[in-house]
Amino acid sequence: xxxxxxxxxxxxxxxxxxxxxxxxxxxxxxxxxxxxxxxxxxxxxxxxxxxxxxxxxxxxxxxxxxxxxxxxxxxxxxxxxxxxxxxxxxxxxxxxxxxxxxxxxxxxxxxxxxxxxxxxxxxxxxxxxxxxxxxxxxxxxxxxxxxxxxxxxxxxxxxxxxxxxxxxxxxxxxxxxxxxxxxxxxxxxxxxxxxxxxxxxxxxxxxxxxxxxxxxxxxxxxxxxxxxxxxxxxxxxxxxxxxxxxxxxxxxxxxxxxxxxxxxxxxxxxxxxxxxxxxxxxxxxxxxxxxxxxxxxxxxxxxxxxxxx
Numbered sequence: 033x034x035x036x037x038x039x040x041x042x043x044x045x046x047x048x049x050x051x052x053x054x055x056x057x058x059x060x061x062x063x064x065x066x067x068x069x070x071x072x073x074x075x076x077x078x079x080x081x082x083x084x085x086x087x088x089x090x091x092x093x094x095x096x097x098x099x100x101x102x103x104x105x106x107x108x109x110x111x112x113x114x115x116x117x118x119x120x121x122x123x124x125x126x127x128x129x130x131x132x133x134x135x136x137x138x139x140x141x142x143x144x145x146x147x148x149x150x151x152x153x154x155x156x157x158x159x160x161x162x163x164x165x166x167x168x169x170x171x172x173x174x175x176x177x178x179x180x181x182x183x184x185x186x187x188x189x190x191x192x193x194x195x196x197x198x199x200x201x202x203x204x205x206x207x208x209x210x211x212x213x214x215x216x217x218x219x220x221x222x223x224x225x226x227x228x229x230x231x232x233x234x235x236x237x238x239x240x241x242x243x244x245x246x247x248x249x250x251x252x253x254x255x256x257x258x259x260x261x262x263x264x265x266x267x268x269x270x271x272x273x274x275x276x277x278x279x280x281x282x283x284x285x286x287x288x289x290x291x292x293x294x295x296x297x298x299x300x301x302x303x304x305x306x307x308x309x310x311x312x313x314x315x316x317x318x319x320x321x322x323x324x325x326x327x328x329x330x331x332x333x334x335x336x337x338x339x340x341x
Contacts, residue, residue: 105141
């Protein structure tokens with residue numbers, strides 16, 4: 033006989049076991065979930081144990097839902113049913129139970145970011161009233177092997193942008209980028225961006241794992257560069273390992289500053305970068321194409337509203 037229950041903060045061991053029993057059979061190439069990794073998801077993604085559920089057959093976990101909660105809504109971060117118990121209504125019961133709880137406690141918005149190849153998962157969410165709000169696209173960037181950034185000048189360790197650097201970033205001559213010639217490429221941190229008011233309400237929409245909240249939680253693991261003038265930060269890139277976590281220009285320049293930043297990153301030996309789950313309102317596809325980013329996969333951003341069932 034099946035049973036279901038919401039979890040508590042002392043259920044991390046149970047949730048780890050349920051994920052390894054129910055999620056990993058569908059994704060055998062993934063590393064087993066550990067308590068340490070699960071605790072990192074609590075810190076980084078705001079996973080809430082009270083928004084997580086486990087389905088049981090006797091004492092054995094046969095289904096699991098992992099929910100992450102912020103003021104903006106709840107993310108269905110993971111949902112999985114053991115292969116021996118598929119098509120028995122467990123996934124739907126997990127989703128509708130959380131929906132009923134959030135209809136009382138809030139927030140009412142519920143979202144899921146479902147890979148475009150997961151037709152069964154998409155059908156499950158659709159059957160529970162979720163609708164597609166946007167398509168999130170994965171991109172990969174491959175640098176130019178010949179590209180290097182030559183410091184045209186240095187002020188306090190900051191490389192001046194313009195002159196030879198503009199040529200090597202892809203402009204035919206320095207005069208093609210006059211608006212950038214008095215700016216500088218400097219190291220930048222998440223704290224720097226926050227101090228300059230760039231992580232506030234006007235931050236563009238992103239996927240959950242690259243949101244402002246996640247950037248702040250992971251700030252000690254994130255590196256970056258910015259193009260800055262004497263007055264302001266004009267463009268910036270943030271990255272964590274091989275993943276771009278933010279790419280933004282604050283001026284209209286035909287993506288010249290972003291191109292310079294990518295050239296600067298490449299000069300440090302990086303030849304490729306992943307930019308995952310890019311929201312269409314985050315940065316235009318034309319800009320990404322001009323920078324050399326190629327799409328590789330897509331995800332549905334599905335949205336539902338909590339209601340009693």
